[in-house]
Amino acid sequence: MPPLAGQRDADAAATEASLIARAQAGDVSAFERLSSAHADRLFMLLLRLLGDRTEAEDVAQEVMLRAWRGISRFRGNSSYFTWLYRIAVNEANRALEKRGRRPPGRPIGADELQLPGSAADDPSRQAETSELRRALAQALAELPPPLRTAIVLRDVEGLSTQEAAEIAGIGQAAFKSRLHQARLRVRAAIGDEALVTSGG
Amino acid sequence: MPGRSDDHQWSQQHLSHYVEGELRPRARRRLDRHARDCVDCGLGIRAMHALVYAVHGLGGPAGARAPATIFDRVRLAGPGGSPSSQNA
Numbered sequence: 001m002p003p004l005a006g007q008r009d010a011d012a013a014a015t016e017a018s019l020i021a022r023a024q025a026g027d028v029s030a031f032e033r034l035s036s037a038h039a040d041r042l043f044m045l046l047l048r049l050l051g052d053r054t055e056a057e058d059v060a061q062e063v064m065l066r067a068w069r070g071i072s073r074f075r076g077n078s079s080y081f082t083w084l085y086r087i088a089v090n091e092a093n094r095a096l097e098k099r100g101r102r103p104p105g106r107p108i109g110a111d112e113l114q115l116p117g118s119a120a121d122d123p124s125r126q127a128e129t130s131e132l133r134r135a136l137a138q139a140l141a142e143l144p145p146p147l148r149t150a151i152v153l154r155d156v157e158g159l160s161t162q163e164a165a166e167i168a169g170i171g172q173a174a175f176k177s178r179l180h181q182a183r184l185r186v187r188a189a190i191g192d193e194a195l196v197t198s199g200g
Numbered sequence: 201m202p203g204r205s206d207d208h209q210w211s212q213q214h215l216s217h218y219v220e221g222e223l224r225p226r227a228r229r230r231l232d233r234h235a236r237d238c239v240d241c242g243l244g245i246r247a248m249h250a251l252v253y254a255v256h257g258l259g260g261p262a263g264a265r266a267p268a269t270i271f272d273r274v275r276l277a278g279p280g281g282s283p284s285s286q287n288a
Binding site (some may be wrong): 026028029030031032035036039040042043044047048057060062063064065068069083136140151155156158176179180183184186187190191192193195196198 | 213215217220222228240243244246247248250251252253254255256258263264265266267269271273274275277278279
């Protein structure tokens with residue numbers, strides 16, 4: 001009989017705790033195993049925040065190096081995923097600050113982004129969803145980094161407000177304020193009619 | 201009951217809170233009441249729902265995987281790159 005979901009969760013938590021302990025003792029392979037479970041999702045986050053694949057690859061390496069150097073200070077007050085994501089957001093913001101002093105790279109193209117399946121699979125709406133993709137990609141790219149971080153963590157990643165605020169390093173009230181500002185700006189950039197027609 | 205003169209501006213500013221379910225019952229009733237008679241705010245509610253749905257569905261670059269090089273700097277640093285070793 002396969003293990004129950006609760007048992008699997010407990011096993012996964014025990015495995016993660018074991019890997020953290022080994023990594024904190026200096027075991028590189030344990031650190032890689034621990035972090036690789038989150039690597040794809042973390043890289044996607046960096047792509048969304050930075051909008052540039054080459055830069056995201058560079059920052060992803062830096063995130064892992066900083067996590068490795070800081071693993072002995074991880075106390076388990078948050079999940080390892082939350083801790084790693086917070087490093088990623090900090091490093092992405094650092095990269096965006098540096099970028100402010102040089103020309104921006106090519107943003108991720110709208111065609112590279114995916115929309116919900118129900119819209120994307122309907123041929124009659126492909127032109128509209130393609131236009132919405134382009135507009136959303138552009139609107140997100142033009143948001144100030146703190147607002148972009150809020151909408152990416154909460155709406156794209158689907159994290160809870162509490163977890164997203166913790167990753168962003170701010171209180172929940174401040175996070176909600178940023179999220180609402182971000183949504184208002186994106187809504188204004190795209191327009192109500194376009195959103196309802198293409199995304200509804 | 202007649203609406204307040206600032207209902208429209210207030211409603212427009214709180215559409216995101218509305219779809220998030222964060223408004224207190226009294227505030228929610230205020231927005232509901234205004235949106236019943238305001239075409240712009242009725243459309244705004246539907247647009248905000250559509251926005252959250254569309255943004256939530258943004259998958260990022262299709263099939264993006266972490267690069268194989270993601271641990272290169274960690275490997276280069278090796279055990280000596282971790283604080284526990286540095287402090288030893």
